[in-house]
Every structure is written in structure tokens, then in C-alpha cells.
Amino acid sequence: MSHILPVIRPEKPAEKLLVDQLTRSIFGPGAATRAAAALREGVPHCPYLAFVAELDGALIATIRFTPVRWGSDEVLMLGPLGVSKAFVKKGVGRSLMQAGMEVAQRAARSDGHDVVILVGDLPYYQPFGFNRIPPERISLPRPVDPARVLGCALSTGALDRFSGAVEPVLRTQ
Numbered sequence: 001m002s003h004i005l006p007v008i009r010p011e012k013p014a015e016k017l018l019v020d021q022l023t024r025s026i027f028g029p030g031a032a033t034r035a036a037a038a039l040r041e042g043v044p045h046c047p048y049l050a051f052v053a054e055l056d057g058a059l060i061a062t063i064r065f066t067p068v069r070w071g072s073d074e075v076l077m078l079g080p081l082g083v084s085k086a087f088v089k090k091g092v093g094r095s096l097m098q099a100g101m102e103v104a105q106r107a108a109r110s111d112g113h114d115v116v117i118l119v120g121d122l123p124y125y126q127p128f129g130f131n132r133i134p135p136e137r138i139s140l141p142r143p144v145d146p147a148r149v150l151g152c153a154l155s156t157g158a159l160d161r162f163s164g165a166v167e168p169v170l171r172t173q
């Protein structure tokens with residue numbers, strides 16, 4: 001696998017539509033119907049937890065985190081993480097994961113989000129600290145393979161505080 005070295009940097013507010021478009025091109029039209037997408041619908045992602053990979057002036061990959069409610073408290077939901085088809089398996093996803101998880105870890109004390117959850121492949125996310133969440137501890141708004149529901153504690157034992165249904169965060173703005 002030959003790696004490439006795009007610039008990994010925060011997503012700018014003005015790039016929101018461009019990044020939304022990139023996400024649609026990576027995941028296709030069915031993406032909006034997935035359980036994770038339902039939780040993000042209408043909820044702004046964390047502005048300090050959104051990164052892009054830029055190569056020769058073009059955006060080629062994205063990662064965002066969005067707050068969701070899990071039981072009685074808030075956690076972060078990671079996603080989408082997407083890399084343009086032409087650039088997969090060249091280390092870009094890993095670089096975005098490292099950038100995102102590092103900032104999430106640093107921010108955990110101030111923003112109070114000390115758990116990250118996601119729906120994805122365990123073999124890919126395990127090296128970043130994710131493990132399966134037992135199905136009896138968590139339910140999502142749409143059917144999902146329980147083996148793909150993963151969580152990572154950003155402080156010791158943080159995952160033990162949570163159980164129940166995951167729902168969108170409702171903000172009154």
C-alpha cells in the first residue's frame with residue numbers, strides 16, 4: 001500500500017456544503033437512511049471536531065463527530081468518516097481518525113463528552129480504542145448489526161455510565 005500525505009486540517013464553516021457533497025459521493029444515496037445518519041439529522045456536528053484531508057486543493061476525505069443522547073447523558077457519535085474512492089487504503093482514514101480522536105480526548109474534560117460511539121467495522125476501529133458495546137446496553141433508532149456498534153471511553157470506566165436508547169440531541173436554539 002503506498003501512502004499519500006494530504007493536509008489534515010479542521011473543516012472550515014464555509015466548507016459545510018462541500019463536505020456534505022463529498023460525504024454523499026462517498027456513501028451514495030442510501031447513506032441518509034442508516035441508523036447513524038438518523039441520529040445526526042438536523043443536529044449540527046461539533047465544530048471543533050470536524051476535519052478534512054486536502055490534496056492539491058481538493059477535499060478528499062472527511063471526519064465529523066456529533067453529540068447524541070445515550071440514555072440520560074450525552075456522548076459523541078463519530079461519523080461519517082469517509083475517504084474518496086480513489087484514495088482509500090493509503091493511510092488517509094487513519095490520519096483523520098488520529099486527528100479527531102486526539103482532539104476529542106483533549107476536549108473531553110471541558111466539553112464533558114468522555115465517550116465516543118460509532119457504527120462501523122471493529123477491525124478498523126479497534127486500534128483506535130473502540131470495542132463492541134453489548135447489545136443489551138444500547139439501542140439505535142434503526143436496525144443495525146449489533147457487532148458494528150462500537151464505543152471508546154475517553155476516561156477510565158466512562159462507558160460503564162451509559163445504557164439505553166441512543167437518540168438525537170434536541171437543542172432549543
Ligand SMILES: CC(C)(COP(=O)(O)OP(=O)(O)OC[C@H]1O[C@@H](n2cnc3c(N)ncnc32)[C@H](O)[C@@H]1OP(=O)(O)O)[C@@H](O)C(=O)NCCC(=O)NCCS
Nearest residue numbers: 001081082083088089090091092093094119120121123124
Ligand atoms: C473505511 C475508510 C474510512 C478507511 O479509510 P482508508 O483511508 O481507506 O483506510 P487506511 O488507509 O487509513 O487504513 C488503515 C488500515 O486499516 C485497514 N482497513 C481499511 N479499511 C478497513 C476495513 N473496512 N476493515 C478493516 N481494516 C480496514 C487498511 O488496510 C489499513 O491497514 P494496514 O495499515 O495494515 O495496511 C475508507 O476506506 C472509506 O471511506 N470507505 C468507504 C466509506 C466507509 O465505509 N466508511 C466507514 C464508515 S463506518
